[in-house]
Amino acid sequence: MPPASKRSLSRDLSISVFLLVFILQIPLVFYYFTREARQISTSFRSQTEENAQRLTDVLAVPLWHMDIPQLERIAIAFTQNDPMTGIRILDIHGHVFFDSIQDKNPDPSQMTSMNIRNNGNTIGSMDLYLSREPYKKDLARLRNQTLWVLGLSLMAIYIGIGLLSRLFMKPLLKSLSESLKHVGNGRFDHAFTRVRHREMETLASTIQDMASRIKARENVLQMMNKELQAEVKERKKAEEEALNSEARRKALLDAIPDMIFQFDRTGAFLDFQGDKTQLFIDADKFLHKQAHEVLPEHISALIEKNIERALDTHKPIVFEYSLYMGKENSEYFEARMVAATKDTVLAIVRNISGRVRAEAQRKKLESQLTKAQKMEAVGMLAGGVAHDLNNVLSGLVSYPDLLLQDLPEDSTMHRRIRIIQKSGQRAAQIVEDLLTLARRGVSTENGIQMNAVILDYLSTPEHEKLCSFHPEVRIHTSLSPDLDLIRGSGLHLGKMIMNLVSNAAEAMPEGGQIFIETSKDIKTSEVFPHGAILIRIQDTGMGIAPEDKEKIFEPFYTKKVMGRSGTGLGMAVVWSTVQDHHGQIFVDSEPGKGCTISIYLPVTPGLFLCTEEEDYSPEGSGEHILVVDDLPEQREISTLILEKLGYRVTTVSSGEEALAGLQSLLPDLVLLDMIMGPKGMDGLECFCHMRSLLPDLKILLVTGFSENERTKEALALGAMGLIKKPYTFTDLARNIHRAICETG
Numbered sequence: 001m002p003p004a005s006k007r008s009l010s011r012d013l014s015i016s017v018f019l020l021v022f023i024l025q026i027p028l029v030f031y032y033f034t035r036e037a038r039q040i041s042t043s044f045r046s047q048t049e050e051n052a053q054r055l056t057d058v059l060a061v062p063l064w065h066m067d068i069p070q071l072e073r074i075a076i077a078f079t080q081n082d083p084m085t086g087i088r089i090l091d092i093h094g095h096v097f098f099d100s101i102q103d104k105n106p107d108p109s110q111m112t113s114m115n116i117r118n119n120g121n122t123i124g125s126m127d128l129y130l131s132r133e134p135y136k137k138d139l140a141r142l143r144n145q146t147l148w149v150l151g152l153s154l155m156a157i158y159i160g161i162g163l164l165s166r167l168f169m170k171p172l173l174k175s176l177s178e179s180l181k182h183v184g185n186g187r188f189d190h191a192f193t194r195v196r197h198r199e200m201e202t203l204a205s206t207i208q209d210m211a212s213r214i215k216a217r218e219n220v221l222q223m224m225n226k227e228l229q230a231e232v233k234e235r236k237k238a239e240e241e242a243l244n245s246e247a248r249r250k251a252l253l254d255a256i257p258d259m260i261f262q263f264d265r266t267g268a269f270l271d272f273q274g275d276k277t278q279l280f281i282d283a284d285k286f287l288h289k290q291a292h293e294v295l296p297e298h299i300s301a302l303i304e305k306n307i308e309r310a311l312d313t314h315k316p317i318v319f320e321y322s323l324y325m326g327k328e329n330s331e332y333f334e335a336r337m338v339a340a341t342k343d344t345v346l347a348i349v350r351n352i353s354g355r356v357r358a359e360a361q362r363k364k365l366e367s368q369l370t371k372a373q374k375m376e377a378v379g380m381l382a383g384g385v386a387h388d389l390n391n392v393l394s395g396l397v398s399y400p401d402l403l404l405q406d407l408p409e410d411s412t413m414h415r416r417i418r419i420i421q422k423s424g425q426r427a428a429q430i431v432e433d434l435l436t437l438a439r440r441g442v443s444t445e446n447g448i449q450m451n452a453v454i455l456d457y458l459s460t461p462e463h464e465k466l467c468s469f470h471p472e473v474r475i476h477t478s479l480s481p482d483l484d485l486i487r488g489s490g491l492h493l494g495k496m497i498m499n500l501v502s503n504a505a506e507a508m509p510e511g512g513q514i515f516i517e518t519s520k521d522i523k524t525s526e527v528f529p530h531g532a533i534l535i536r537i538q539d540t541g542m543g544i545a546p547e548d549k550e551k552i553f554e555p556f557y558t559k560k561v562m563g564r565s566g567t568g569l570g571m572a573v574v575w576s577t578v579q580d581h582h583g584q585i586f587v588d589s590e591p592g593k594g595c596t597i598s599i600y601l602p603v604t605p606g607l608f609l610c611t612e613e614e615d616y617s618p619e620g621s622g623e624h625i626l627v628v629d630d631l632p633e634q635r636e637i638s639t640l641i642l643e644k645l646g647y648r649v650t651t652v653s654s655g656e657e658a659l660a661g662l663q664s665l666l667p668d669l670v671l672l673d674m675i676m677g678p679k680g681m682d683g684l685e686c687f688c689h690m691r692s693l694l695p696d697l698k699i700l701l702v703t704g705f706s707e708n709e710r711t712k713e714a715l716a717l718g719a720m721g722l723i724k725k726p727y728t729f730t731d732l733a734r735n736i737h738r739a740i741c742e743t744g
Helices: 010-064 068-079 133-186 198-254 297-313 354-406 411-436 450-458 461-469 490-508 570-580 632-644 656-663 683-693 709-716 729-741
Strands: 084-091 096-099 111-118 121-130 256-264 268-272 316-323 331-339 344-351 446-448 474-479 487-488 513-521 530-539 584-588 595-602 626-630 648-652 669-673 699-703 720-723
Touching: 010 068, 010 084, 010 111, 010 121, 010 133, 010 513, 068 084, 068 096, 068 121, 084 198, 084 530, 198 530, 297 316, 297 331, 297 344, 331 354, 354 632, 354 729, 446 450, 450 461, 450 474, 450 490, 450 530, 461 490, 474 490, 487 490, 487 595, 490 513, 490 530, 490 570, 490 595, 513 729, 570 584, 570 648, 626 656, 632 648, 632 729, 648 656, 669 683, 669 729, 683 699, 683 709, 699 709, 699 729
Parallel strands: 474 513, 626 648, 626 669, 669 699, 699 720
Antiparallel strands: 084 096, 084 121, 111 121, 256 268, 256 344, 316 331, 331 344, 446 487, 513 530, 530 595, 584 595
């Protein structure tokens, strides 16, 4: 309570006793006042009657004698005394002799009338008008005295009661207050001060009993408080564990790369947890909405169908779907749906786009690997016979040159021998195609200008022959003038162009258009760091059927007319050539809409354009050449050509034989075959032994195979070059002369 509203017990007690005494004194005071007032009134009336009797006695003689002046003097003298204020004297007949009453209608209570007698006879009457002022003054004085006595007595009583209450109650109340303070402070065993009053003793006993009960209750409360504290502690611990568990659950759900949806039976989204970055739209835009309101119809129908299956079977349902999310490609998702309650399901959705694309890439790579393995198998088969074929063809390619040099210019045998030589060279080109098929054919990597390769092909007899077979086919070129150089083999790239143009012409038996285009490519910088050139060959022919598109690069697959160039190796050679040059090839074709083949070849900076050498055969000056070859025919051809060129020649049939006579022969150059009989050492082993014996010895490699790892190793160790069988008179003359003239 506010301090202003607090009350004092002693004051309240004093006021209460004061009021009680006051109430009791009121009747007594009223009785006393009434009694004294009555006595004053009686005394006033008896005095008035006494004065009136005395006046009548005095007035009897003058009235009897009719002494009016005397009568008036007596009357006036009497009116000068209180309480008389007026006199009226009448005779027996009512005649007024004297009247000093001024009020015409006097109050009867203030009038006193008496007969005037003389000798026992009534001779007149007298009306005496009395003033009540003396009476009122006496009554007022009585009232004031009574009030004073009452007030003083009440004040004395109030003061006395206050002093007595303070004297007796304050120590007692103070003692009780102190005791209650001890109880309030928890000292329930505090002994109360001895009280001598029964009422206070009962109160003290009650308070002490209350303290005992409070103590007992506090003990119970303390026990309950301890239990509650323990319970609160346990609850807090449980709440913390629940919060931690919820935090872990939320962190786990946020950390997993999955999305977790809750659906009801109707297909409405109830809740979402998990990776928000995979969402099609924000969660607040689909929660509490139906699936068909948010997702495409085919996906929402799939979800609603599997919700029913999950709720009916109570088994996990796994399904996949794709969703276009505004990117270049659709995203692929796997959903695992399971019933959570009788009317709700949980769907754990994972983005499997990477897996799907990796699987597609894997299948693509497997297809490419299968194709490469198939090509490699064919290539290995081709490579296995290429060496023997080239050795056999050496006679058809090399001997015609020797024969032509011994014949006169006008001999009719010139043409026949040239035909034999060209046949051998064409056979050697087929072997070269087989080696290319094995991706072992790019033995020279010079700076190549692709426009020159294309123009060279368009001016060859092979192209003229093709045009004669297809006179209705028109070829158009659009060659970029600022095409960058690429590293590669002009021979193989020319064959690639020839095969592509030949295929395009064969696809247009009724005639059509072939467009050959080259340009710089700037869109493949991620694949080719230094850029690439684009070679595009497009025809307006019949196109390629979908079932044939994947087969066109397979060896021996062809739909050409046999007898022209239908060996089935053309497109296989194209594919191998692109791979050898680290490029990419793409085919775009539909039946009836022609075919477009785009080839990207990487640009190599810092290359220089190679110029063709003049067609001449430099002769020797008696230098000593050691020929190491396991085939006697090949040793004979080499000897005849080298001696014709002016060299001294020694031939051996094995590496062991060459090493045995090396230090005694001391040749100026060794012509070393890289592949010799299976029982002896091969070319690389012989090369290493020769270099260990004569470190400065010049060695020129010869092979009927392609440039393999062992050949590359020998070249890296210092071999002067590589000549491929079957070689011509001019090829051998140039390479021998270059090797001998080269220093170091």
